[in-house]
Amino acid sequence: MPLHQALRQHNLSGIAEKVEAGERLSLSDGQLLFDCPDPVLIGSLAHTARVKRHGQKTSYVLNQQINYTNICINQCRFCSYHRKKGQDHAFELSLEDIKQKIQARARMPITEVHIVGGCHPDLGLDYYQEALSTIRSLRPDVVLKCFTPVEIEHFARLEGISTHDVLLRLRQAGLDMMAGGGAEIFAPRIREKICPEKISGQRWLEISGQAHGLGLRTNCTMLFGHLEDVSDRLEHLDLLRTQQDTTGGFVCFIPLPFQTKNNRLSGITTLTGIEELKTIAVSRLMLDNIPHIKSYWVMLGLKQAQAAMFFGANDLDGTVVEEKIGHMAGADSPQILTRWELEEMIKGCGLIPVERNGFFTPVQGGLQ
Amino acid sequence: MSRDTVRDILCESRNGKRLSRDQAMTLYTQAELHDLAQAAKAVRHRLHPDSVVTYVVDRNINYSNICVCGCRFCAFYRAPGQKGGYVLDSLELTTKIREAMALGATQILLQGSHHPDLNIDFYIQMLTAISDQFPDLHVHGFSPPEIMHIASVSGLSPSQVLDRLIAAGLASIPGGGAEILVDRIRQEIAPNKCSAREWLDVMGLAHNKGLLTTATMMFGHVETLEDRVDHLLAVREQQDRSRGFTAFIPWTFQPDNTALSARKATSIEYLRLLALSRLVLDNVPNLQVSWVTMGAKIGQLGLFFGANDFGSTMIEENVVAASGVSFRMSQEQIQRVIKRAGFEPKQRRMNYSLISYETKS
Numbered sequence: 001m002p003l004h005q006a007l008r009q010h011n012l013s014g015i016a017e018k019v020e021a022g023e024r025l026s027l028s029d030g031q032l033l034f035d036c037p038d039p040v041l042i043g044s045l046a047h048t049a050r051v052k053r054h055g056q057k058t059s060y061v062l063n064q065q066i067n068y069t070n071i072c073i074n075q076c077r078f079c080s081y082h083r084k085k086g087q088d089h090a091f092e093l094s095l096e097d098i099k100q101k102i103q104a105r106a107r108m109p110i111t112e113v114h115i116v117g118g119c120h121p122d123l124g125l126d127y128y129q130e131a132l133s134t135i136r137s138l139r140p141d142v143v144l145k146c147f148t149p150v151e152i153e154h155f156a157r158l159e160g161i162s163t164h165d166v167l168l169r170l171r172q173a174g175l176d177m178m179a180g181g182g183a184e185i186f187a188p189r190i191r192e193k194i195c196p197e198k199i200s201g202q203r204w205l206e207i208s209g210q211a212h213g214l215g216l217r218t219n220c221t222m223l224f225g226h227l228e229d230v231s232d233r234l235e236h237l238d239l240l241r242t243q244q245d246t247t248g249g250f251v252c253f254i255p256l257p258f259q260t261k262n263n264r265l266s267g268i269t270t271l272t273g274i275e276e277l278k279t280i281a282v283s284r285l286m287l288d289n290i291p292h293i294k295s296y297w298v299m300l301g302l303k304q305a306q307a308a309m310f311f312g313a314n315d316l317d318g319t320v321v322e323e324k325i326g327h328m329a330g331a332d333s334p335q336i337l338t339r340w341e342l343e344e345m346i347k348g349c350g351l352i353p354v355e356r357n358g359f360f361t362p363v364q365g366g367l368q
Numbered sequence: 369m370s371r372d373t374v375r376d377i378l379c380e381s382r383n384g385k386r387l388s389r390d391q392a393m394t395l396y397t398q399a400e401l402h403d404l405a406q407a408a409k410a411v412r413h414r415l416h417p418d419s420v421v422t423y424v425v426d427r428n429i430n431y432s433n434i435c436v437c438g439c440r441f442c443a444f445y446r447a448p449g450q451k452g453g454y455v456l457d458s459l460e461l462t463t464k465i466r467e468a469m470a471l472g473a474t475q476i477l478l479q480g481s482h483h484p485d486l487n488i489d490f491y492i493q494m495l496t497a498i499s500d501q502f503p504d505l506h507v508h509g510f511s512p513p514e515i516m517h518i519a520s521v522s523g524l525s526p527s528q529v530l531d532r533l534i535a536a537g538l539a540s541i542p543g544g545g546a547e548i549l550v551d552r553i554r555q556e557i558a559p560n561k562c563s564a565r566e567w568l569d570v571m572g573l574a575h576n577k578g579l580l581t582t583a584t585m586m587f588g589h590v591e592t593l594e595d596r597v598d599h600l601l602a603v604r605e606q607q608d609r610s611r612g613f614t615a616f617i618p619w620t621f622q623p624d625n626t627a628l629s630a631r632k633a634t635s636i637e638y639l640r641l642l643a644l645s646r647l648v649l650d651n652v653p654n655l656q657v658s659w660v661t662m663g664a665k666i667g668q669l670g671l672f673f674g675a676n677d678f679g680s681t682m683i684e685e686n687v688v689a690a691s692g693v694s695f696r697m698s699q700e701q702i703q704r705v706i707k708r709a710g711f712e713p714k715q716r717r718m719n720y721s722l723i724s725y726e727t728k729s
Contacts (some may be wrong), residue, residue, distance in 0.1 A: 038409075040402055043402055193599045269704070272708040274665075303663050307665075307666060307669060310636065348632075
């Protein structure tokens with residue numbers, strides 16, 4: 001069969017058998033996949049793995065994103081979003097602002113609120129607790145997916161308590177789930193260059209594990225296409241799946257292609273489309289214990305996000321109102337997609353749309 | 369039909385067997401995306417064994433947007449008397465050409481509208497002015513609907529129009545205005561445009577006069593999947609007769625700012641059609657990606673779905689831009705994405721001969 005011939009030609013037959021059997025791929029398997037010059041072959045393997053888990057189903061969520069501040073004590077070199085206190089365009093939302101943003105969309109059938117922000121130097125934990133309980137009282141049913149391990153560590157330091165206790169208090173205030181940002185690339189050599197002030201990769205994984213231990217599910221990410229090489233990406237994926245073997249709470253992996261505009265790493269040329277797709281495909285193949293792979297259209301662009309559905313991804317994220325972080329870095333995608341647009345787009349790819357909530361549980365209400 | 373039957377058809381097709389309408393429909397509706405891509409890629413490599421991806425440096429110059437055709441899918445035209453209508457004067461035209469040549473252009477794509485008051489003299493004058501000032505420039509101009517329109521305004525036959533335009537310097541004809549070559553669909557989206565038969569006949573005439581042309585297809589509006597396949601078959605049949613199509617260029621309808629509402633086609637729909645085109649059009653040598661409608665990323669991916677040409681640098685593009693789509697790529701960017709996909713970028717002419725910079729003056 002032609003596909004099998006092509007796989008043999010690129011020394012991928014063994015990997016294809018492992019994928020069929022659901023066996024774990026090694027790091028050198030991952031390297032072989034990245035080395036293969038034919039992205040469609042890698043895509044077809046990733047698609048096999050995707051179809052085994054999810055069939056043709058492609059999920060999306062009606063969500064609202066709130067970025068509460070861009071004031072940040074970290075100075076990550078890849079970030080176009082952060083500002084120092086008092087700097088032009090620096091902002092922080094008051095609790096009243098947050099309340100108004102939630103109320104502004106009160107009539108929409110949103111099932112997830114996603115909140116992340118900068119590491120603000122003096123907002124205390126009570127601000128975050130109150131934000132959560134306010135939203136919880138306005139929207140009792142949404143999944144509150146908030147804060148990355150980076151923010152959790154920051155809150156703990158400011159408050160002088162453990163991250164475990166921070167998580168406990170936030171959970172009590174209504175936190176359902178943690179966002180997966182801040183993972184960037186775990187390799188210390190790269191982290192030193194792109195985000196020297198940020199917590200280490202090891203610490204990021206630890207805090208995710210702590211959250212899992214408290215029954216909070218979390219997402220995970222990888223920022224790629226900057227200074228890292230392919231082996232750094234593979235090591236990153238391997239660390240994620242090892243963590244997942246232990247604590248099991250990662251729901252979704254979100255591969256994030258680096259956006260080049262308005263940051264201090266601006267000399268870098270972006271990866272081309274097929275390099276992005278290959279990375280998404282290899283992620284699906286390596287992360288055999290993380291159920292969902294997101295095609296984040298905000299960063300990928302719509303057309304590429306559609307293609308990614310056949311390169312291992314099974315989720316299109318959501319309606320995303322007011323995304324700032326990617327757009328300030330030059331992402332040229334729209335600010336919002338409607339449910340109709342998302343469903344039509346998924347059907348237009350020959351796939352089956354399924355509305356989900358933040359936990360990836362299907363919800364009623366999708367269009368027929 | 370089982371996946372094995374589909375794969376048998378794919379196998380035959382990649383080995384060079386001509387697809388029937390039924391087989392093409394089976395592949396289009398049932399073949400798995402990656403399988404379709406692999407077969408199209410194999411055919412591409414059989415037709416073009418070296419790993420070269422070509423592109424042309426040119427500028428789309430639209431001499432006028434004043435148009436009596438009123439196609440419902442068009443965001444570019446202005447009706448006569450409507451605000452925003454223009455006809456380029458000769459100074460504007462030569463300035464545009466000079467700018468393009470300074471950027472390495474070897475040709476211009478000269479296309480316009482169905483202007484109600486301009487007859488053959490206008491076009492002859494325009495071409496003569498261009499060839500007098502730019503003798504080395506290749507003028508790729510006037511799609512078949514324009515030829516038919518000029519004929520009707522001037523009281524000439526399409527053959528006479530072609531003869532006079534060729535004498536004035538026209539070197540080849542772009543494949544625009546094909547839309548979907550099924551009259552039922554043309555009636556709906558472009559009722560005043562030439563029929564499918566007329567489009568094909570003008571191309572046949574041009575081919576017989578020694579002109580090369582391309583062929584296009586605009587899909588993703590009111591047509592069915594069968595109509596798309598019939599379009600490919602019409603092009604294939606014409607090519608059997610007259611052998612002058614150098615390339616096929618499918619692209620998706622861009623609905624914004626037009627009188628036709630449709631869901632925007634997905635990249636997956638585009639890639640499926642691209643791959644199917646490679647398999648059905650066994651007698652058309654080259655297949656172009658449409659990065660101007662799909663963006664650089666999907667344009668690059670298209671190189672693994674049967675395409676071997678990246679189209680044009682489009683130093684200027686107005687028609688797609690009028691529908692709010694604004695993908696731009698420089699020659700350097702085009703070269704980069706081709707290289708990163710593992711191919712060798714080469715600049716070509718309209719006839720697909722390669723340009724060697726060593727010998728270029």
